[in-house]
Amino acid sequence: MKPTPEQIKKINHFSQVKLENCQKIADVVDLQSCEPGTHLFKEGDRGDTMILVFQGQVEVSKEMMVKTSSGFATSRKSIIRLETTDPKPESKPETESTVFVVEAPAFGIGEFSLVLDNAIRTAHVHSTTSLKYGVLKLEDFTKIVKENPGIGGNVYFEVAKAAVNNLATVSGDVSNLTQAFFYALSR
Amino acid sequence: MKSNSNNHDIESSDIKDIKLNEVLNANKNLYDKLNKIPEIEAIQSIEVEEEISEFIQDSSGWFSIILSRFKSSYSENELIRYAVWSLILIIISTSALTVVEYDMFRDSVAGHAEGSFIFGGDEPNWVDTFFHTFWWAIVTFTTVGYGDVSPVTHLGKFLTIIIMLLNFGVVTLLGGAVASVLVAQKLKGDENLDENKFNKHLIIAGWNSTVPNILKIIEDNKDANPIIILVNETEAETVQRHIGNFERLDITHISENCTQESVLKKAFLDKADTLMILPDSSGLLPHEEPAEDKAVLTCLTAKSISESCNVVVHVINSDNVSHLQRANANEIVIPQEHVPHLLAKHVTDPGVPQFFDDLIVQEERDQGLQEVAIPKALGGQTHNKISAFYKFKYGWLLVGYAIRKSGFSLDDQMGESGSPLIRNMIKEQLDGAGVSLTSDEHVVVEINPPDSYVIDEKHRALVLR
Numbered sequence: 172m173k174p175t176p177e178q179i180k181k182i183n184h185f186s187q188v189k190l191e192n193c194q195k196i197a198d199v200v201d202l203q204s205c206e207p208g209t210h211l212f213k214e215g216d217r218g219d220t221m222i223l224v225f226q227g228q229v230e231v232s233k234e235m236m237v238k239t240s241s242g243f244a245t246s247r248k249s250i251i252r253l254e255t256t257d258p259k260p261e262s263k264p265e266t267e268s269t270v271f272v273v274e275a276p277a278f279g280i281g282e283f284s285l286v287l288d289n290a291i292r293t294a295h296v297h298s299t300t301s302l303k304y305g306v307l308k309l310e311d312f313t314k315i316v317k318e319n320p321g322i323g324g325n326v327y328f329e330v331a332k333a334a335v336n337n338l339a340t341v342s343g344d345v346s347n348l349t350q351a352f353f354y355a356l357s358r
Numbered sequence: 359m360k361s362n363s364n365n366h367d368i369e370s371s372d373i374k375d376i377k378l379n380e381v382l383n384a385n386k387n388l389y390d391k392l393n394k395i396p397e398i399e400a401i402q403s404i405e406v407e408e409e410i411s412e413f414i415q416d417s418s419g420w421f422s423i424i425l426s427r428f429k430s431s432y433s434e435n436e437l438i439r440y441a442v443w444s445l446i447l448i449i450i451s452t453s454a455l456t457v458v459e460y461d462m463f464r465d466s467v468a469g470h471a472e473g474s475f476i477f478g479g480d481e482p483n484w485v486d487t488f489f490h491t492f493w494w495a496i497v498t499f500t501t502v503g504y505g506d507v508s509p510v511t512h513l514g515k516f517l518t519i520i521i522m523l524l525n526f527g528v529v530t531l532l533g534g535a536v537a538s539v540l541v542a543q544k545l546k547g548d549e550n551l552d553e554n555k556f557n558k559h560l561i562i563a564g565w566n567s568t569v570p571n572i573l574k575i576i577e578d579n580k581d582a583n584p585i586i587i588l589v590n591e592t593e594a595e596t597v598q599r600h601i602g603n604f605e606r607l608d609i610t611h612i613s614e615n616c617t618q619e620s621v622l623k624k625a626f627l628d629k630a631d632t633l634m635i636l637p638d639s640s641g642l643l644p645h646e647e648p649a650e651d652k653a654v655l656t657c658l659t660a661k662s663i664s665e666s667c668n669v670v671v672h673v674i675n676s677d678n679v680s681h682l683q684r685a686n687a688n689e690i691v692i693p694q695e696h697v698p699h700l701l702a703k704h705v706t707d708p709g710v711p712q713f714f715d716d717l718i719v720q721e722e723r724d725q726g727l728q729e730v731a732i733p734k735a736l737g738g739q740t741h742n743k744i745s746a747f748y749k750f751k752y753g754w755l756l757v758g759y760a761i762r763k764s765g766f767s768l769d770d771q772m773g774e775s776g777s778p779l780i781r782n783m784i785k786e787q788l789d790g791a792g793v794s795l796t797s798d799e800h801v802v803v804e805i806n807p808p809d810s811y812v813i814d815e816k817h818r819a820l821v822l823r
Contacts, residue, residue: 235783250779271778343776351784354768355793 172202174305181276187325195315200305207265212296217289219309221281227302228254228264232295253278264299282330437535444528448495451521456491459514463487466507499525558631563616563656564638565590570600577604584608587625589616591640617655628664635671650678657685688800725823729760732819742809754821758805762816767796
């Protein structure tokens with residue numbers, strides 16, 4: 172089964188793409204579904220696919236070093252949850268969220284794969300409800316962009332915007348961590 | 359020609375005088391007019407809160423003072439506690455027996471007091487009966503038991519049984535309390551200090567010749583907390599000789615080593631406002647220099663007991679400043695740093711050192727440079743308004759502000775930048791490692807700021823009185 176062009180347009184990255192062009196993207200995406208607790212991305216893996224989530228909730232988490240009573244250990248820490256609002260997930264998430272839940276009509280994850288060949292996955296992603304999603308391959312997307320450069324402009328602009336925002340946050344993090352580091356050293 | 363020019367000179371000097379007088383008069387008029395401006399009148403009508411609060415305290419009267427004294431001594435002194443309970447028990451049992459055994463006690467009064475004074479005149483009334491029952495209660499409670507009166511009804515005897523059993527416990531406790539008070543008085547040298555007295559007090563750790571002068575200045579400033587604890591190992595007689603003649607101050611001397619945690623806790627450091635650490639010359643010969651590492655140790659110990667306590671340290675050797683900074687001392691006083699300035703100013707700006715001498719060294723009671731609270735009504739106003747307030751209301755010159763700055767806060771510094779995840783992780787990890795996210799607050803001064811400078815509640819005024 173294929174998604175409708177309207178479904179594609181709900182995703183932020185494709186919001187500026189004309190509906191007839193969304194149809195072209197929809198044509199190369201296969202609709203799939205999965206159970207809660209399914210791993211979609213593993214941190215550190217390389218991949219050339221972007222996942223378009225049309226219904227459900229996913230949790231993004233990262234491996235981090237934390238201090239425990241018995242010393243230092245790495246543990247997976249949730250960072251954020253993403254949830255669709257149009258339509259809402261079929262059921263409540265399996266576990267209560269301990270982190271912020273970002274809501275969007277539908278969303279895409281792994282968008283850097285649309286730009287980079289074999290982009291590294293920067294975090295784990297797993298489903299917390301049953302999901303309806305589609306997989307967009309870099310290869311297919313590149314072909315569409317070659318035929319319709321306008322789509323590329325629209326999509327790459329959105330991806331760049333997300334990347335710039337991420338960069339600003341990361342630069343804030345680096346500055347916070349540096350300050351905390353010096354602060355802790357001077358105590 | 360010459361005389362002419364002379365005349366001209368005189369004329370011009372006359373004109374200058376007249377002009378000067380005009381300017382001065384104009385200034386005087388301006389000053390008078392300023393005094394009549396409604397805003398200045400409004401400023402003059404602003405009351406300092408302390409005056410109001412004093413008034414409230416006055417009007418609440420002696421009753422509440424006695425009540426609060428009683429409350430505190432009740433909670434502290436077990437002797438008073440048991441005595442109060444005994445009294446309550448005696449009064450209750452007297453009342454109960456007066457009611458239950460009224461006829462018996464009344465007849466007994468008639469039989470005993472024949473011919474002598476009784477309240478009822480010819481016939482004993484309820485006052486006589488009550489007093490007689492009270493006599494019976496005391497005789498029973500003290501276990502003297504004359505047996506001249508005793509209850510006759512079953513109910514009266516039953517009540518008496520209960521009273522005697524209760525009394526058994528109360529008398530034992532009261533006796534124990536008397537014994538413990540006697541023992542405590544014998545051991546008075548090692549007593550603990552009265553905890554309720556010490557709050558927001560000053561602790562001075564270390565003893566040297568400057569202490570009496572420090573105490574003198576604190577004594578002269580009426581607003582300063584008079585409760586002071588001295589911690590040093592100097593002989594009690596020496597200390598007593600120097601602190602004997604202060605009227606306002608309430609000074610306690612703890613003759614122990616101030617670097618010890620237990621000693622600082624005994625001085626209620628956790629409740630103290632300020633800990634002043636001085637070079638300690640306890641037990642040193644006149645030519646010996648005090649060991650300053652003791653000050654660093656005291657500071658470290660103090661900060662481990664109470665992070666929030668304001669620690670002021672006097673150091674002689676500026677090498678120790680870095681150690682004290684690392685030990686989180688709030689203020690470090692280094693007299694050596696002032697000396698070169700004062701000496702040089704004698705050459706470059708004669709008069710300035712004398713000015714400081716007059717201002718600081720020869721400070722009179724309620725005169726000189728002082729820090730005062732700014733009335734809350736003036737919060738958020740600009741410097742020129744505050745300045746006018748002190749000028750017109752008290753005739754004081756406002757020279758600047760002392761601002762209590764809460765120290766560097768990592769939390770504030772990070773603000774909303776970066777991802778909340780990382781910020782929370784930093785906070786959690788530092789918290790877990792026992793690193794406080796804020797450094798201590800300290801005082802900074804702002805001298806002669808521009809007129810438009812806005813003050814907030816952290817500002818206190820530095821005035822020249």
